[in-house]
Amino acid sequence: xxxxxxxxxxxxxxxxxxxxxxxxxxxxxxxxxxxxxxxxxxxxxxxxxxxxxxxxxxxxxxxxxxxxxxxxxxxxxxxxxxxxxxxxxxxxxxxxxxxxxxxxxxxxxxxxxxxxxxxxxxxxxxxxxxxxxxxxxx
Numbered sequence: 001x002x003x004x005x006x007x008x009x010x011x012x013x014x015x016x017x018x019x020x021x022x023x024x025x026x027x028x029x030x031x032x033x034x035x036x037x038x039x040x041x042x043x044x045x046x047x048x049x050x051x052x053x054x055x056x057x058x059x060x061x062x063x064x065x066x067x068x069x070x071x072x073x074x075x076x077x078x079x080x081x082x083x084x085x086x087x088x089x090x091x092x093x094x095x096x097x098x099x100x101x102x103x104x105x106x107x108x109x110x111x112x113x114x115x116x117x118x119x120x121x122x123x124x125x126x127x128x129x130x131x132x133x134x135x136x137x138x
Contacts, residue, residue, distance in 0.1 A: 007130070014122055014131040021118040022111060030107045035060060035070055037111060040079065040104040043096035050083060050095035067094075079103055 001009075023034040032040075042059045043049055051059065057067040071094045074080040079100035085091030096104070123132040 010128055010131045011134070014128050014135070017122060018115065018118045022114050025110055025114040026107060029110050030103070032103065032107055033070075035062060035066075036074060036079075037104070037107055039067070039070060039074065039094070040096060040100055041108075043080065043094060044101060044104050046096075048095070049101075050093040052085065053092050053094060056094055074100065 019034065026032050026034055026037050038060045039056060042056060043051060053067055053071065054064055056071075057064045060067070062070070071080060071082070074094070075082065078097060080094050080096055083093040083095050085093060119132050119135065122128045
């Protein structure tokens, strides 16, 4: 196995462990999935609190079909609304609501704390320490 393959493998293990910790914590403490949290974060930062579905899909690394289903769940929870694109009536935006902004603000400290703790824990593993250092920009 090449050095690149070994390094990439360690990065994948780190990613999987962190994603699992984040996912469990967000679901358990806030009833929000990890992709839903990331979508709300992108919408909060987006122009006028919204993004076209395709832009949102690209921003969070999901296909458009998965994003449409996820946005339907967020809409059902009152965290987002759908809006038609003014320039192109075929384009659909997902726009964050005030409730969505509040939910994101409540959830963000948990995300940050769990991420920090998971990275600290992984940094103590000799197999993952270099991957953690790369993530942290050290």
